[in-house]
Amino acid sequence: FVSDREFLLLRKRYDLRDKKVWLCVSIDNTELKPVGKGNVRGNMTFQAYILDKDPANNEDRLTFIVHADPCGSIPAMIYNSVATNQGNGARKIRDDVMKEK
Numbered sequence: 001f002v003s004d005r006e007f008l009l010l011r012k013r014y015d016l017r018d019k020k021v022w023l024c025v026s027i028d029n030t031e032l033k034p035v036g037k038g039n040v041r042g043n044m045t046f047q048a049y050i051l052d053k054d055p056a057n058n059e060d061r062l063t064f065i066v067h068a069d070p071c072g073s074i075p076a077m078i079y080n081s082v083a084t085n086q087g088n089g090a091r092k093i094r095d096d097v098m099k100e101k
Contacts, residue, residue: 002078003040005070008033019052022093042070049093060097064090 007026014021024047035041045067054061066086070079 002074003038003072004036005042006036006039007042007044007068009044019050020097021051022049023047040070040072042068044068049090051093051097062090062093 008029009024010027011022011024014023024044026042026044047066047068048064050063050065052061052063053059064086
C-alpha cells in the first residue's frame with residue numbers, strides 16, 4: 001500500500017522582456033491547509049518552467065526543471081510510472097501561452 005501524496009505549493013509567474021518563468025515551491029504550513037487524512041505531504045524543493053526563444057530557430061522553447069521529494073517510501077516502479085505524467089504540466093503552460101497570442 002502506498003499513501004497518496006499531496007503538495008502545498010506557492011506558485012509565481014514572471015513575465016520578463018525575453019522570457020516567461022513559472023516558479024513553484026512547497027510551503028510548510030499545516031495551519032493553512034492540514035495534511036489530508038491518509039495522505040503524505042511531499043516537498044517540492046524547486047520547480048520551474050521557462051518559456052523563451054530557441055536561438056537556433058527562434059521558435060518557442062519550454063524548459064522544465066524539477067526537484068521534489070515525495071517523502072516516505074514509494075516503490076520505484078510506481079514512482080517512475082507517475083513521473084511520466086509530468087508532461088501534463090508543460091501541456092497546460094503551452095495551452096495557456098497559446099491563448100495569450
